[in-house]
Amino acid sequence: MTIREEGALSGIRVLDFTHFIAGPYCTMLLGDLGAQVIKVESPGGDSFRQFRPHVGGEGGPFLGFNRNKKGLCLDLRQAAAQEVARELVAKADVLVENFSTGIMDRYGLGYDAVAEINPRLVYCSATAYGRTGSLAARAGFDPVVQAETGFMSMNGQPEIEPTRTGPAVMDVSTGMMAANAVLAALVARTRTGRGQYVEVALFDTAVNMLGFHGMSYLVSGVNPLRFGNMSADSAPMGMFHAADGPFYIGCANDGLFRKLAEALARPDLLCHPDYATAGDRVQNRHALAQLLDGLFAASTREDWVARLQSAGVPAGVPKTIAEAMRSPEMAARGLVSRIPHPTAGEIPNVAPPFRLAGTPVVAPVAGPVLGQHTSEILSDVLAFDAGRIAALVAAGAVRQAAI
Secondary structure (H helix, E strand, O other): OOOOOOOOOOOOEEEEEOOOOHHHHHHHHHHHOOOEEEEEEOOOOOHHHHOOOEEOOEEHHHHHOOOOOEEEEEOOOOHHHHHHHHHHHHOOOEEEEOOOOOHHHHOOOOHHHHHHHOOOOEEEEEEOOOOOOOOOOOOOOHHHHHHHOOOHHHOOOOOOOOOOOOOOHHHHHHHHHHHHHHHHHHHHHHHHOOOOEEEEEHHHHHHHOOOHHHHHHHHHOOOOOOOOOOOOOOOOEEEEEEOOEEEEEEOOOHHHHHHHHHHOOOHHHHOOOOOOOHHHHHHOHHHHHHHHHHHHOOOOHHHHHHHHHHHOOOEEOOOOHHHHHOOHHHHHHOOEEEEEEOOOEEEEEEOOOOOOOOOOOOOOOOOOOOOOOHHHHHHHOOOOOHHHHHHHHHHOOEEOOOO
């Protein structure tokens, strides 16, 4: 199998026993950085393949989290498939899994077992509540941990019930945390010569995603309250209203408020007793918002955003996903492209959020169809001959894509 030489993780082989979002996002990031990622799926495939909309018979959401991977289909209920997995472990640098607690042990692929085969292996478990303790068997789901950790209590308008985020931010954040932990373990291995067990939990990630609100409570004992689109700590911050609709301003300090006052041609606001300091503005946020809305009503939001951005004040028009994908900002960052796909012909792709000058991210390759690279992996990585591959296929231990 060809190793891309240009990536930061070139030469690193990752076994991907993950499904749905958090685990696949972790391994996709490693693949973007040049690692060789082998996605191992059961005959039924990653359940995320079934999520709509579909393109070329493949789930669009699945394709969004599984680029830059080779696809291997193993029926791990069979001893022969488990042996193939163990042979791959011996040649891997990283293994990532997010099964329910006990599943990998059942297949003889738990950390203690595989560490004997390959002591240099970095083994990452992306879990809901950890692999040990009283919560280990509990099923986890992104919005549930948003509710349990208080994260949901900070979302939405104060007069309505707590609101989950639309996107699965805890799943994606857990994938990011897992990728960071894997990279740290790989760096440590250069010193120690040994791999290690790494665990990242959805619940723990959600607690960290509280940001400074968690620490604010621990320091003060005062429970933070949600402020909708406003901020408990800064003003003016939130959605304001021009003649033709709303737009968002983030004015988080005195310097930015000074620039806002200049853009509005209202220097008197800087010495107004209600708005002169950050504390004054927070205390009088509603009166300040009403005043600003009166000024903004004189022109369109596009005009105001252009003026504010020119003055150095963070401001933007809220967009739908469709509008954001067609926006000048999206084009300027070059985040969306189209790449070949074996059954769809071509699919869209969203670039990763990091850029490395010396070892750039690899060119995107579409996520595999189920079992697309089974024979290639067995031949190139494990040096199985055609007869052994045919026997495994005949026994149903491995499956190949019919493309």
